[in-house]
Amino acid sequence: MIETREHLIHVLTEAAQIEHNLLCSYLYAAFSLKRPGDPDLTHRQADAVERWRKTIVKVALEEMAHLATVNNLLVAVGGAPHFDRANLPLAPGYHPAGVVVRLTPFSRETLDHFIFLERADHHALDDAPGFEPADVERKARRGGLTPSAADYETVGALYDSISHGLRRLCERHGEAQLIDRSGVRQLDAETARLPNVARITSLEAALSAVAWIKEEGEGSAGTSAATESHFDRFSAIRDEWAALSAEAPAFQPAWPAAHDPVMRKPAEGLQRVWITQEPAASLVDLGNALYGFMLQVLSQTFACDDPDDQRRLMNVSVELMEGCAAAATALARLPASSEHPGVNAGLTFAVPRNLGFRPVGVARRQLFLERLVELREGAARLGPALTQDAREKLDRRLGESVAVLQRS
Numbered sequence: 414m415i416e417t418r419e420h421l422i423h424v425l426t427e428a429a430q431i432e433h434n435l436l437c438s439y440l441y442a443a444f445s446l447k448r449p450g451d452p453d454l455t456h457r458q459a460d461a462v463e464r465w466r467k468t469i470v471k472v473a474l475e476e477m478a479h480l481a482t483v484n485n486l487l488v489a490v491g492g493a494p495h496f497d498r499a500n501l502p503l504a505p506g507y508h509p510a511g512v513v514v515r516l517t518p519f520s521r522e523t524l525d526h527f528i529f530l531e532r533a534d535h536h537a538l539d540d541a542p543g544f545e546p547a548d549v550e551r552k553a554r555r556g557g558l559t560p561s562a563a564d565y566e567t568v569g570a571l572y573d574s575i576s577h578g579l580r581r582l583c584e585r586h587g588e589a590q591l592i593d594r595s596g597v598r599q600l601d602a603e604t605a606r607l608p609n610v611a612r613i614t615s616l617e618a619a620l621s622a623v624a625w626i627k628e629e630g631e632g633s634a635g636t637s638a639a640t641e642s643h644f645d646r647f648s649a650i651r652d653e654w655a656a657l658s659a660e661a662p663a664f665q666p667a668w669p670a671a672h673d674p675v676m677r678k679p680a681e682g683l684q685r686v687w688i689t690q691e692p693a694a695s696l697v698d699l700g701n702a703l704y705g706f707m708l709q710v711l712s713q714t715f716a717c718d719d720p721d722d723q724r725r726l727m728n729v730s731v732e733l734m735e736g737c738a739a740a741a742t743a744l745a746r747l748p749a750s751s752e753h754p755g756v757n758a759g760l761t762f763a764v765p766r767n768l769g770f771r772p773v774g775v776a777r778r779q780l781f782l783e784r785l786v787e788l789r790e791g792a793a794r795l796g797p798a799l800t801q802d803a804r805e806k807l808d809r810r811l812g813e814s815v816a817v818l819q820r821s
Contacts, residue, residue, distance in 0.1 A: 414574075414577070414578075414581075415574060415575070415577065415578025415581065415582070416556075416578075416581070417560070417582075418490060418491060418582060418586075418591065419560045420560040420578070421490060421575070421578045421579070421582060422487060422490060422491070422492035422560070423560035423561065423562060424560075424562055424571070424574060424575055424578065425483055425486055425487050425490070425492060425495075425575060426487065426492070426495045427508070427562045427571070428483045428571060428572070428575065429480055429483045429484060429487065429494075429495040429496070430495070430497075430498045430499075430508075431508060431512065431568060431571070432476050432477075432479045432480040432483060433480055433496065433498050434498055434501065434503065434508075434514040435476055435514065435530065436473045436476035436477055436480065437501065437516070437762045438501070438514055438515065438516060438517070438527075439469055439472055439473040439476065439527065440469075440470070440473045440738075440741070441516045441517070441518070441670070441741075441759055441760065441762070442469060442517065442518060442519040442523050442524075442527075442667075443466050443469040443470050443473065443519070444670075444738070444741040444742050444744070444745050444759070444760065445518035445519050445667045445668050445670040445745045445757075445759065446462055446465060446466045446469075446519050446666055446667050446668075447459075447462055447665075447666060447667060447668060448462075448463065448466075449462075449463055453665065454666075455661075457657075458657060458661070458664055458666070461653060461654075461657060461666075462666045465519075465650050465653075465654075465666070468646050468650060469519075469650075472643050472646060472647075474607065475607075475608070475629055475643070477607055478605070478607035478608055478609055478610050479626045479629070479630075480496075481600050481605045481607055481610045482609075482610055482611075482613075482622050482625075482626060483495075483626075484496075484599075484600075484715060485599040485600060485610070485611070485612060485613045485622070486575075486613055486619060486622065486623075488593070488598050488599050488613075488715060489592050489593050489596075489599065489612075489613035489614070489619065490591055490592060490593075491593070493715075494712060494715035496708045496711055496712050496768055497764060497768050498764055499764075500761070500762075500763055500764055501514055501515060501516050501673070501761070501762060502514060502515040502516065502673050503515075505547030505549045506547065506549040506551060509551060509564040509565055509566075511540070511546050511566060511567075512530070512568070513526070513540065513544045513545070513546055513547075515543075515544065515672070515673055516671075516672070516673055516674060516759060516761065516762070517543070517672050517673070518667050518668065518669065518670035518671075518672070518745070518759070519666060519667040520667065521541075521651075521654070522541040522542055522543050522544070523541070524541075524647060524650060524651050524654070525540075525541035525651070526540060526541040526543075526544045527643075527647045528644060528647045528648055528651065529541065529544070530568065531568070531630050531631055531642070531643040531644040531647060532567060532631060532644060533567065533569055533631040533632070533644070534566065534567055534569060534570060536644075543672075550564060551563065551564045567631070568627075568630060568631070569627045569630065569631050572623050572626055572627045573627070575623055576620055576623050576624070579591075579616060579619050579620060579623070580616070580620070583616050588615065588616045591616075592613065592614065592615060592616060592619060593614075594614045594615065595614070596612035596613070596614045597718055598715050598716065598717065598718060599612040599613060599715070600612070600714065600715070600723065600727075603724075604714075604720060604723050604724055604727055605727060606727060606728075606731060609625055609629075628642065629642060629643065630642060630643050630644065631643070631644050632644055632645055654666070667745075668745045668746055668757050669755060669756055669757050670744075670745040670756075670757045670758065670759040671686035671688070671749050671753070671756050671757065671758060671759050672684075672686065673685050673686060674686045674687075674688050674697070674749065674758060674759045674760075674761050675687055675688070675761055676688060676694075676697055676698065676701065676761055676763060686749050686750060686753050686756060686758075687749075687750060687752075688749045688750060688758045688761075689749075689750045689751070689752075690747075690748050690749060690750050690751060690758075691798070692747065692795060692798030692799070693744055693747040693748065693749055693757075693758035695795050695798070696740055696743060696744055696747065696758070696795060696798070696799070697740075697744055697758060697759075697760060697761060698791075699740055699788070699791050699792055699795060700737055700740035700741055700744060700760045701760065701761060701762070701763040702788055702791070703733050703736050703737040703740060703788060704733075704737045704760070704762055704763070705763065705764065705765035705768075706733060706784055706785075706788065707730050707733035707734055707737060708764065708765070708768055709765070709767070709768060709771065710726050710729050710730045710733065710781065711726075711727075711730050712768055712769070713726055713771055713777065714726045714727055714730070716770065716771075725817055725818070725820075728817050729781070729814045729817050729818060732810045732811070732813045732814040732817070733810065733811075733814060735806065735810045736792075736806065736807050736810035736811055736814075737760070739802075739803050739806035739807050739810070740760065740803070740807065741759070741760035742803070743799055743800065743803045744757070744758040744759050744760055745757055745758065745759055778818055781818055782815065782818050782819070785811060785814050785815050785818065786815070788811055789808070789811040789812070789815065792804075792807045792808065792811060793808070796808075
């Protein structure tokens with residue numbers, strides 16, 4: 414039970430990490446899917462796979478909106494926006510045992526795992542093979558001053574605890590004392606360029622935001638066909654895949670991207686795919702650099718009081734995100750390592766340690782431009798190893814990012 418503001422901030426920070434972790438695992442699966450024109454797909458299969466890819470990417474974008482909303486909640490109650498997280502796969506006990514997060518390509522097991530993660534409390538489901546929960550229980554001393562997160566069965570239950578905590582703390586301290594009514598340094602749907610993101614300026618707005626996150630994920634109250642939950646959409650993909658596989662048992666909608674890829678040599682005994690083969694090794698370095706820089710820019714949007722400045726930074730973030738997606742899509746088609754024949758690479762979504770504050774004003778712009786030039790030069794060096802489409806997308810996105818900052 415959430416009893417203090419510090420405990421509420423702690424639990425909201427875990428919610429931000431879960432949203433971030435899930436959207437990365439969803440995107441990894443989406444990037445591994447084949448595209449129309451790729452080998453071994455009939456026209457009907459290609460149409461279905463492209464719809465699945467768009468559906469999973471849309472779910473991931475909605476998870477990004479959830480992450481933005483949780484960060485709005487954090488800022489509203491006196492916390493800081495949070496984009497940091499542990500690198501994947503997560504160690505047992507980092508989240509509750511039932512929240513297993515790995516990077517795995519699109520497969521029946523991966524899809525069943527997504528369905529399990531998005532389930533409501535009343536759905537009695539087992540997780541998929543390969544995602545078995547560790548026998549770890551998170552226990553903490555009750556009533557202590559140091560905040561900690563308790564175990565919970567579903568992500569929806571986590572958000573229920575947040576709602577209860579918001580109500581309880583408003584009763585204790587008063588709404589005006591708990592929630593900053595100005596909405597300063599938060600994002601809205603226009604600024605974030607994501608649906609349903611709203612500034613949190615009241616208890617009613619906070620509870621509405623939490624209810625929306627829960628409903629969009631699991632659909633616990635029952636959603637219409639126009640607003641299907643993530644649980645519903647993943648279940649629909651599974652059903653259509655089963656029908657297509659019954660007609661063509663050899664149907665393979667995804668490239669054999671690595672399970673749990675890493676950039677550096679893994680510790681002894683860990684089952685990871687170390688990406689060492691070129692050009693994949695250089696491309697995963699570039700893709701992770703783009704992803705890490707995007708997180709730095711996103712973090713800075715919450716440090717801005719000026720909405721115009723926020724919009725400029727968000728535009729840069731979107732361009733970097735698109736460039737990162739181009740690199741990730743190409744990686745799933747490249748061999749990962751001579752030690753893993755038949756296994757392709759994948760973006761590892763490595764998080765840099767320097768996600769914190771950057772100076773504001775001219776100094777920040779100069780730092781960001783300096784980094785963008787480095788990334789653009791790195792992409793140019795890698796260019797000959799990429800397809801023309803990937804090369805053009807990367808150059809266009811990075812060039813536009815530079816132009817946005819130069820205009821600011």
